[in-house]
Amino acid sequence: MEKYMLIKKVGEGTFGSVCSAINKQTGEVVAIKQMKNKRYHSWEECINLTEVQSLIKMSKHPNIVKLREVIREHDILYLVFEYMECNLYELIRKRGRRVFSEDEVRNWCFQVFQALAYMHQCGYFHRDLKPANLLVSNNVIKLADFGSARKINSGQPFTQNITTPWYRAPEVMLKSPTYTSAIDMWAMGAIMAELFTLRPLFPGLNGADQMYKICSVIGTPTDNSWPHGIRLARGMNYQFPYLPGVHMSIVMPSVSDDATSLIRSLCSWDPFKRPTAAQVLQHPFFHKCYYVIPPSPRTTPAAYCQQNTNTNKNTAVIGIQAGIC
Template identity: 35%
Template structure:
């Protein structure tokens, strides 16, 4: 049966990639059948699969059921899904979405990830909430994102696709980072990786200029974009193309140079762009009401030189989170109508939101 087939395949794949991280769910017994879950409604559809809200009929728990997309696969489970499974199996943190188990359907290509369910995603909230998040609420959200990210980076994992639509929130105000389809484990020395990662609006300048050396700093640039978006109530750098994205960054932060970014001129695509001459950093003009500590944090996250960019640990120690208005407690975050829970909710294609350009 498919239950018997999928378990050893996944186990072998995980053993091959990360031998010490095999979950007992794949070592003991068979994978459960998806028939043990009642699908309530479809809540999203992304590059790597359709996501349903579902009820576990054995426990009555509401979960997110993510069907692994197999449309173009002839040789088994997509590598993106194997990477997501292997990474999520090793991750257990309050601010990281939980992979509970893998279940299967009647056919070899029917594989589902059972994830912890969160009532909201931040992209939908930002588009539908009647009033923007307060600064205290923004700080509460960002502290949780940073704690989850610090945990990831300490475990040598780069997310590589941080954006507001990949941040989920429960009705108890707990924020969880989700969608690990592009995430990678890294080591020393750092191996080359493709620069075509991270949604355009959140993509670091070194990626735009073709670097193949990726570190946790690319996640931290995205964190700066998310923080600025939450504070400004709109995306900070909504580029329509890679060259437009670079131009928006230069308009905001000034023209990069070897003085502030050693190695800049040697990046693969640096010679292909004619950057405007803009000597000023305009973050203070963009956020005239933000405190000095807040501006310092943003500037630290938006350092051109990836080696000088803030780490998640640096951010968590920032005085910005220790000054008034202080971060509110997660349980005091406002609750919202469950847009994702409507049985007739239309599928939302990842990347089609106004805030999630490819």
Template identity: 40%
Template sequence: MNKYKTIGKIGEGTFSDVLKVQSLKGGQYYACKQMKQHFESIDHVNNLREIQALRRLNPHPNILILHEVIFDKKSGALALICELMDKNIYELIKGRKKPLPEKRIMNYMYQLFKSLDHMHRNGIFHRDVKPENILIKQDLLKLGDFGSCRSIHSKQPYTEYISTRWYRAPECLLTDGYYSYKMDIWSAGCVFYEIASFHPLFPGSNELDQISKIHEIIGTPPMKVLNKFKQSRVMSFDFPIRKGKGISPFMPSLSNKSLSLIYAMIQYDPDERICAHEALQHPYFRELRWAEKQAMRRKMRLVENPLERESLNLRRIAKEDQRQNFFRQTQEYPLGLHGLPYAVELPKVTVPAVTNLTSYSNPTFQSIFALPATNRQVQLLQPITYFGTHHKSEKQKEFKSPVKQYHLPALERRGGGY
């Protein structure tokens, strides 16, 4: 840790403390996850699931980046240097009163599903998806804290501690560790509701109350579903039959498409529950998929057409050169290229309202001076030079213009427009 300076503490978890640190070499800021457990060897460190998962899943735009692993052999201390994000989802919605715009919620959920899809495709499931483990920086979302993750292909049952109670799927509550990657989808559905409502969907006080809260919203499942769980746990499943209130009474502002997706995510039977790849194809995300395709097409056109790419680069370079030349000229010639013999302060003009003017092509003007119908040569007027004075010269006094002067009426400015 000699390469980093500690700035302050960001958070504290069961197994680690998170600090904000600064690189002494480059000055960049990072998040340092200091493990409370001490490790015996570098092999022990390299076998940690969290480190293996982050190395396998990176790089991905929606997975937290692991920059460095620091292990002190003498003390056995371990620290993970990760990218620093602004806040987590819990900090975003905590104490907030004004609802988030639906487009922002949609954007966050789309990115969350992308992280889950990438993770599941690579044979890993998180097991602790919750608002505190979902990090954001402006419009960017990343999934972090892979300390509880497991391989999808590892042997059941899973016995160690998993997921915070409010976000646990029914199969985690009703079985002795017989669950799959679909538990991440259930947790993400709970997060979806919480981002939209600022309240947890199933805030159970214990495991039995947790099941009761789930049945209160989505109803008691059919016996064929409960029988799947009975095979792996010796306990009574004599739950009172409930129809379920649904989500709509609690969140009437949610659109039908968003409700449809949430219900697909919190299906009681994990076999009927939507997967991350299917969720990304849901009608709720149609607008984002279309925008993504358009961006991809533009990128492919540039890749496939070198001339267009070169033309675009040349335009950018020319525009930058033009900007730099203008800036250089304004520095070298504050009064323009020709300058003035002395500085003249112009009176300030106060305009009540100004709007952007639409550009129009310049009209062709014809002279208002009628030329005489003769072959005589037109007399040229001698230029008169001014030297910043309002007094007329002798030549000006002698000169009488044959041209009549006309005064046009002033234009009326209406609210800044024309």
């Protein structure tokens, strides 16, 4: 950490705090995430973290935040990232009543769906999509904060305590022991709607209120529309409130039919009825967009470990360099 000069704290999360810093050797501004609530006594612990593994594998994608270095110093873990100017939550909060144009929403969301399509193709899902985890600089948006990311085919029961409640898919709220990358698609449906209205689509005060908010917009699920969800609810002794729902055009007036139809499909009760990120990229809403061919998942940055033996035996660095794993 000697080569970095910390500037100020820019964020605080469940897994760590983030500060902006300057690389004293190059003058580059970076963001440094200090992991908290755990001591890291070996390199194996560091490099085996899913957050580190996933970022190393996907670091070449233009819409995924780049991991520069992994540093373990005095058993504290630091992740060094490229610096981005702000996040989507901050942009929404600063807008006041001036809604974003449809072209702005289209541009941002297309970039995010490209990142998600690549991430899911690489075998991971994010599990904590929200405006604060989408970083923006000069109209480029990047997916960030992979602390909750997991391998899709890990075969293990997944925790229900993930994602901010406003963006949490209903199967997670109903404590399904397994779920898929479709939870990322639900979150993106809610985020898209929020970009159009500058208000959360499902702003629940608690779990019950959250489900009520969802039902009030998309209507109560039935045995035909989502049989698995009905079984999950019965297993919890939960009764859905009966609400007919409303058309998305009522929630988002002056928004195109293509946009509202996409949001409605993303916010389907049944996760198997939600489009995949790759399918979303082909939706009519994005026909004006230019698709950027992502790097092959087989060609990923390689990690190298360099032990700092000159100054401090308690300090070591993993750098990220181009290569093939």
